Amino acid sequence: MSEKPQVKSSPSFFNNPRNRSIIYQLLLLFGLGYFFYSIISNTLANMEARGIQSGYDFLFNTAGFDILMSLIPYDATNTYGRTFIVGLLNTVLVSIIGIILSTIVGFIMGVAHFSHNLLIRKLATAYVETFRNIPLLLQIFFWYFAVLAALPSARQSMSLGEVIFLNVRGLYFPGLTPEGGASVVYAAIAAAIIGIFVLKRWAKKRQDDTGQQFPVLWVSLGMLFGLPLLALIVMGFPFAWDIPYLKGFNFRGGVTVIPELMALALALTVYTGAFIAEAVRAGIQAVPHGQTEAARSIGLKEGKIMKLIIVPQAMRVIVPLLNSEYQSLVKNSTLATAIGYPDLFTVFVGTTLNQTGQAIEIVFMTMAVYFVVNMTISFLMNRLNSSVALTER
Amino acid sequence: MKRLTSVIATGLALGLSFGAQAGTLEDVQKRGSVSCGVSTGLAGFSQKDENGTWSGLDVDVCRSVAAAVLGDASKVQYKPLTAKERFTALQSGEIDILSRNTTWTHTRDTSLGLNFAGVNYYDGQGFMVSKDLGVSSALDLDGAAVCIQAGTTTELNLADYFRANGITYNAITFDTSDQTRAGFESGRCDVLTSDQSQLYALRIGLKDPSSAMVLPEVISKEPLGPVVRQGDDQWFNIVKWSVYAMVEAEFMGINSANADQAKSQGNPGQQRLMGVDTDSGEKMGISNDWAYNIVKQVGNYGESFERNVGQGSPLKISRGLNAQWNKGGIMYSSPVR
Numbered sequence: 089m090s091e092k093p094q095v096k097s098s099p100s101f102f103n104n105p106r107n108r109s110i111i112y113q114l115l116l117l118f119g120l121g122y123f124f125y126s127i128i129s130n131t132l133a134n135m136e137a138r139g140i141q142s143g144y145d146f147l148f149n150t151a152g153f154d155i156l157m158s159l160i161p162y163d164a165t166n167t168y169g170r171t172f173i174v175g176l177l178n179t180v181l182v183s184i185i186g187i188i189l190s191t192i193v194g195f196i197m198g199v200a201h202f203s204h205n206l207l208i209r210k211l212a213t214a215y216v217e218t219f220r221n222i223p224l225l226l227q228i229f230f231w232y233f234a235v236l237a238a239l240p241s242a243r244q245s246m247s248l249g250e251v252i253f254l255n256v257r258g259l260y261f262p263g264l265t266p267e268g269g270a271s272v273v274y275a276a277i278a279a280a281i282i283g284i285f286v287l288k289r290w291a292k293k294r295q296d297d298t299g300q301q302f303p304v305l306w307v308s309l310g311m312l313f314g315l316p317l318l319a320l321i322v323m324g325f326p327f328a329w330d331i332p333y334l335k336g337f338n339f340r341g342g343v344t345v346i347p348e349l350m351a352l353a354l355a356l357t358v359y360t361g362a363f364i365a366e367a368v369r370a371g372i373q374a375v376p377h378g379q380t381e382a383a384r385s386i387g388l389k390e391g392k393i394m395k396l397i398i399v400p401q402a403m404r405v406i407v408p409l410l411n412s413e414y415q416s417l418v419k420n421s422t423l424a425t426a427i428g429y430p431d432l433f434t435v436f437v438g439t440t441l442n443q444t445g446q447a448i449e450i451v452f453m454t455m456a457v458y459f460v461v462n463m464t465i466s467f468l469m470n471r472l473n474s475s476v477a478l479t480e481r
Numbered sequence: 482m483k484r485l486t487s488v489i490a491t492g493l494a495l496g497l498s499f500g501a502q503a504g505t506l507e508d509v510q511k512r513g514s515v516s517c518g519v520s521t522g523l524a525g526f527s528q529k530d531e532n533g534t535w536s537g538l539d540v541d542v543c544r545s546v547a548a549a550v551l552g553d554a555s556k557v558q559y560k561p562l563t564a565k566e567r568f569t570a571l572q573s574g575e576i577d578i579l580s581r582n583t584t585w586t587h588t589r590d591t592s593l594g595l596n597f598a599g600v601n602y603y604d605g606q607g608f609m610v611s612k613d614l615g616v617s618s619a620l621d622l623d624g625a626a627v628c629i630q631a632g633t634t635t636e637l638n639l640a641d642y643f644r645a646n647g648i649t650y651n652a653i654t655f656d657t658s659d660q661t662r663a664g665f666e667s668g669r670c671d672v673l674t675s676d677q678s679q680l681y682a683l684r685i686g687l688k689d690p691s692s693a694m695v696l697p698e699v700i701s702k703e704p705l706g707p708v709v710r711q712g713d714d715q716w717f718n719i720v721k722w723s724v725y726a727m728v729e730a731e732f733m734g735i736n737s738a739n740a741d742q743a744k745s746q747g748n749p750g751q752q753r754l755m756g757v758d759t760d761s762g763e764k765m766g767i768s769n770d771w772a773y774n775i776v777k778q779v780g781n782y783g784e785s786f787e788r789n790v791g792q793g794s795p796l797k798i799s800r801g802l803n804a805q806w807n808k809g810g811i812m813y814s815s816p817v818r
Contacts, residue, residue, distance in 0.1 A: 442632030
């Protein structure tokens, strides 16, 4: 019997599944590339045909307009590029304030949902149901116009000890101007923070080794306030008070929190806080009740149960939810434009765009900023998430 | 590299549509209406009444173009725009004319791909303050909070003026003029600054108009006029001459009441404007009685002025600079011949 030699028949080039899939992908890539190319070249050609300027040279031209609030020195003689930075910093400021405050509000309200006190429990439910069901824009208008209208004029300001003032123009409180020796105080603050970390590690090691506990919280607080205070006394208070005073129409000096910032931060906090409260509630409810019972049975106190058993497990559910809430908050901050808070959107996409007319470049830069900011939040939250995630051994 | 970045930027931010090439006249005739960008509501210039009918000095420009092109002043689609949106709307072809108290400046004329087709109101920037502030001049405003509308020339003039005079101020920038008024009324700012015509319009919108006053200083030149896209000269001409025709009609003494008479038995100049024995319309691609339609349906410039912002309106603005050149103003039309 003669056997035919087994020829390993290789399929033709086009029937080879590997080749095929590569070809398809190349075709798709080519198609997509052509799609974008034609759109882009079309737009550029149209803009050129209509005599619309393009490019980023405008960033170096003088802006010529003023901005209500800036974290860096800015006046009308600066460039459009600087208006971008000013707007960006204002956006970051309101976002950070909003994220911190909404987290605090959200956690308190989320935990309050499990209170044994009926009133507190109902209050938490009412808060969540009210504020997450009203459009954010309306809330911003409410805080701005309703609250603004309730505040007195500059000349009839409410004041606290003649150093802190509140009126329709904002909240004014004394600023500190550092003098010689102020750096010692800053160093003391830094030393306290480093000290707390060291203390925490030492206390943990000691507990692991000996089982003895150490009152870390109280000692930390003592260090945080005690060290700078000591430095202040030793250096003879190396700061000058800059107390706001009424001159002409408005207060001068000190630190001013403009009502636009207050209204926006408040609205973002209250609105996002309601969603975070729900996330916290979900996280806590996700921890089986058996865990609490088991913890009780080994004699842990209620406070310790919350801190050591419930919260670490709840965080696994809460953190991914928080991530998207924070990102929404940053994006929602663009509603600032409704009340004139000078955030990136108001300043850059608003005034700068209108003065230069370079819509495409400016919108692109702004989109890129929100993208980068949100990616950063996402990155940080993912880091946090992996630190609280279940470690499988 | 620069080209590459702008290519990428453009690709990722396709805000503009690709319609609207030359041939706006054809588009308008095919559509049967003129698409006109106006303000979101500014007394005297472009405002909507309770029936949804638009009126105002800027609206009359839209109506006169519709009368010239389509023979019917009512065939206008109005698009209310904020100051920030207006140029993009025109560039992208969403509207055919922008007639929205827009100041003619060099930057806008040369870098936005737009052309200003004339001036229908000579304005200047001023300040409105609350009377109990006790201020009589803008120079007393050191440290004041100023409410202002975003994306306007006003923002730039304000910075220039205060800097030139060494006065400090806080600018509170809002999106619409209604919001600036709300800010002014709530006491957020001491001063509201805008073009003077707008100040009068905003003032009568206050709960108590007599509580506020307009300061005497006029700190800028603000020639307001309609804008069209660059590169469509035919349409540019039509809009330009529609504005001129209203001014010229007033100069010649033709108004909506006597337009028929002027057409049939006026002097040669009047008859020519009214479309008798002339090809003035054909040269622009429209009918020869274009100016007759404008005057008959919309009125001459003086009528439009008095009806919308002058003595026949709550604003009661006097003609001032906007009077005919031979009556002490600077309104002057090139001859229609």
